[in-house]
Amino acid sequence: MTVETGIVGFVALYIFMLAAFTGYEVIGRVPAILHTPLMSGSNFVHGIVVVGAMYALLNASTTPEQVVGVIGVFLGAANVAGGYVVTERMLDMFKSSNPARK
Amino acid sequence: MTTSWIIQATDFLAAFLFIYGLKRMSSPVTARSGIRVAGYGMLLAMLAGFLYVFGVGPEAQPHLTMNFALTVGALFIGIGWAWRGGKKVALTDMPQMVALYNGMGGGAAGAIAAVELLGGKADNAVHLAVTLVGAVIGSVSFSGSLIAWAKLDGRINKPWRVNGQHIYNAIVLLITLALGIAVAVGVPGVPTNVLIAIFFGIALIYGVMATMPIGGADMPVVISLYNALTGLAVGLDGFILQNPALMIAGMVVGSAGTLLTLLMAKAMNRSVANVLFSNFGDVSIESEGEIAGSMKAVEASDAAVAMRYAGKVIIVPGYGLAAAQAQQKLYEFVKTLQAAGVEVKFAIHPVAGRMPGHMDVLLAEAGVPYDLIAELDEVNDEFKGTDVALVIGANDVVNPAARTDKSSPIYGMPILNVDYANQVYVLKRGKGKGYAGVENALFYADNTGMVYGDARETLVKMIAAVKDLGGDAAA
Numbered sequence: 001m002t003v004e005t006g007i008v009g010f011v012a013l014y015i016f017m018l019a020a021f022t023g024y025e026v027i028g029r030v031p032a033i034l035h036t037p038l039m040s041g042s043n044f045v046h047g048i049v050v051v052g053a054m055y056a057l058l059n060a061s062t063t064p065e066q067v068v069g070v071i072g073v074f075l076g077a078a079n080v081a082g083g084y085v086v087t088e089r090m091l092d093m094f095k096s097s098n099p100a101r102k
Numbered sequence: 103m104t105t106s107w108i109i110q111a112t113d114f115l116a117a118f119l120f121i122y123g124l125k126r127m128s129s130p131v132t133a134r135s136g137i138r139v140a141g142y143g144m145l146l147a148m149l150a151g152f153l154y155v156f157g158v159g160p161e162a163q164p165h166l167t168m169n170f171a172l173t174v175g176a177l178f179i180g181i182g183w184a185w186r187g188g189k190k191v192a193l194t195d196m197p198q199m200v201a202l203y204n205g206m207g208g209g210a211a212g213a214i215a216a217v218e219l220l221g222g223k224a225d226n227a228v229h230l231a232v233t234l235v236g237a238v239i240g241s242v243s244f245s246g247s248l249i250a251w252a253k254l255d256g257r258i259n260k261p262w263r264v265n266g267q268h269i270y271n272a273i274v275l276l277i278t279l280a281l282g283i284a285v286a287v288g289v290p291g292v293p294t295n296v297l298i299a300i301f302f303g304i305a306l307i308y309g310v311m312a313t314m315p316i317g318g319a320d321m322p323v324v325i326s327l328y329n330a331l332t333g334l335a336v337g338l339d340g341f342i343l344q345n346p347a348l349m350i351a352g353m354v355v356g357s358a359g360t361l362l363t364l365l366m367a368k369a370m371n372r373s374v375a376n377v378l379f380s381n382f383g384d385v386s387i388e389s390e391g392e393i394a395g396s397m398k399a400v401e402a403s404d405a406a407v408a409m410r411y412a413g414k415v416i417i418v419p420g421y422g423l424a425a426a427q428a429q430q431k432l433y434e435f436v437k438t439l440q441a442a443g444v445e446v447k448f449a450i451h452p453v454a455g456r457m458p459g460h461m462d463v464l465l466a467e468a469g470v471p472y473d474l475i476a477e478l479d480e481v482n483d484e485f486k487g488t489d490v491a492l493v494i495g496a497n498d499v500v501n502p503a504a505r506t507d508k509s510s511p512i513y514g515m516p517i518l519n520v521d522y523a524n525q526v527y528v529l530k531r532g533k534g535k536g537y538a539g540v541e542n543a544l545f546y547a548d549n550t551g552m553v554y555g556d557a558r559e560t561l562v563k564m565i566a567a568v569k570d571l572g573g574d575a576a577a
Contacts, residue, residue, distance in 0.1 A: 019353035035459035072213025077180025079207035085188030
């Protein structure tokens, strides 16, 4: 069974367009009170780059590729871990004096 | 085949969890679960990432053991280092941590593009062009974010600029683009790897040069912009690697970050281009500058007693509150006022502090319930009937010149109308400290009293003064 997985041309553009509108809509309704945690949260989400860096490093075949790949995985891992910890710490502090209100 | 199916199914699930998590983060009630939902998505995607081991190409096979060890090691060090750093840092230092970790993501995106270029893996013109664009954006976001981090962390204090910097910056950008084309078509006699190294070096320098002239007060907008750029670079990397999870997550962050950047710039009544190129940002939004003149100094205890017998108090915090680490004491003071029957509210200006929502986080840390916190639009009409407005370490966001003085650099910026309150108290650090900012007419107004000193110590005195009056004496 071979599955055609190439994302090329207009399919890529469709994905980008729909993702862009999704991001716009999801953030558009956020109250200012959550802007900093949300910036931090979206910062965490683009930490997915670490998966791409893992792919690049695992497929490296020369020393320069390996060196740059290691840097990429290290930076991506820091993005993920730091982004998560910082966001979680910020959000953990949010609480209401009266949860029933609002 | 099976592993590739598992990877794709996991990435699909991860993409869903990211969007759903961000959605939940957009309400204070569900925000805490939102980050966890996104966290599970990330964990799944990273675990599935190890399955790439089974699909590596023949030329990478001999290096697989080494590459696997390097991957695990780099992951371990990166996660351990950032996890410890993120846990240790004080909450007031969060903005620079966001800048730092964002820069790391940009660097990772740039590194992916570099590996693809070094390996000559981009096999057609579109792929090559996208790789080069991703490389530039990732690199600029990396070095730019690090400069933003250094500025917020106080490691670089003054904006650094030279005459005609825009022209130099434009030249450096053009050189970067020219090098990109050189990498694409190749230059006879020059090894491609050398070209690639120079290309990345110049792109990194451009990020530094573009960020250095921007003042500390504008850093929130800049960080938000770099956050969006990193997202964009990640999205482009996703296209290069044919990974839809990266494409979707990257582009969602790219557009969300762009929107956030525009909202922030709008709150400061400036365009993003103005922030990036006009360089007036060193006139700090929350400048500690002191203007010599006839401002009325008031004792902390007198101000406290006035608030104790007020019906309604609105508190306007600014960066000074974060700098003095006074948020706990502030809430303690608020609780003593509430115990005495005073209605207390917090009014938050969109650009108070170093990031949008910075003050909200700070107050949340102290345990202030978020329903006591009001935004500019909700609260601005209320100042007229308010007995006391208490300004703590905020300056430009309460400067009436923004309404009246066309020559002021902050003219037109929406401000909190604290001067309409019957009485205003301003807590400020001592005179002659810090650098001079825009003159603030509020400080000279008849109904304004200045309480000088460290915000934290002042609040301790205020708490003591209210407690001395005794429990629940009728107002």
